[in-house]
Amino acid sequence: MTPPRLPLLLRPRALGVHALALVLLAAAVALGFWQLGAWQAQRTAEATDLTRTEPMSLTETMGPDDPFPGNRVGQPVTVAGSWVPSGTVYVEGRKHGGQDGVWAVTPLAVTGQADSALLVVRGWAAxxxxxxxxxxxEAMVTAWLQPPDGTGQLDSDPTDDVLPQLRIADAIQHVDQDLYGAYAVVDPQAAQSNAGNEALAPADLEQLPDASRFTALRNLLYAIEWWFFGAFAAFIWWRWMRDELAHTGDGAGDSVV
Structure with missing residues (x-):
């Protein structure tokens, strides 16, 4: 007498397929939620208002060769160094009281980093x-740390000292030092030593670029991609089960459709 066959779902080969499908699906879901968490954390960090926190030393916040720390947008920093007047540039298209004007930006060669300078927005002028x-x-300034502009707008005349945006790649052509991957806007309420902004109106936070809506977008896309992989693994499992049922003729009792 032929012993009854096990249902397809309980056969050894099928159990291996089920286990593999579950592992792949669980991994894809977990990695997707991990990337989603990273997306939310980075957006929360960028949205945090650090402007009224205690100033930190620039050297504690970032190094001269470091990328901009995304969780330090608006962080007040103190910077000591020497002005590099020959590297002064002016960023056009900046408003103050509804009037168009320019930002006056002068590099500050950071003390202890002789070959590196930080772009300092000293203020606004018509x-x-x-x-x-x-x-x-020499100078000692307190300023708000900001990431470089990145709108992609090109400098139509690289030979002059007027820039369309405060982009490191444009400004570095005007100085001999390496530039930090950031700029700083002088805090007009803080005590300054030789800030060089007597003839300028304050460049305040209302004039700073808004946080990008594309912040951490890559993490969100990675999350969606992992969930897509999980759905694809589930689809392959379903197709395998359907084909096996059709091949073995077990259809009625074991259908997965």
Missing amino acids: TVADAGSPPTG
Whole structure:
């Protein structure tokens, strides 16, 4: 007498397929939620208002060769160094009180980092001529740390000192030092030593670029991609089960459709 066959779902080969499908599906779901968590964490960090926190030393916040720390947007920093007046540039298209004007930006060679400088937005002026002469000598400033602009707008005339945006790749052509991957906007309420902004209106936070809506978008896309892989693994398992049922003729009792 032929012993009854095990249902397809309980046969050894099928159990291996089930286990593999479950492992792949669980891994894809877990990795998707991990990437989603990273997306949410980065957006939360960028949205945090650090502007009224205690200033930190620039050297504690980032190094001269470090990428911009995404969780330090608006962080007040203190910077000591020497002005590099020959590297002064002016960023056009900046508003103050509804009026178009320019930012006056002068590099500050950071103390202890002789070959590296930080771009410092000293303030706003209606025109380049109104901005006055750039400062010289040593300085100690307190400023809000900001990531470089990245709109992709090209500098139509690289030979002058007027820039369409505050992009490191554009500004570095005007200085001999390496530049930090950030810039800082002088805090007009903080005590300054030789900030060189007497002729300038404050460049305050209302003039700073908004946080990008594409912040951490790659993590969100990775999450969706992992869940897509999980759905694909489930689909392959379903197709395998359907084909096996059709092949073995077990259809009625074991259908997975």
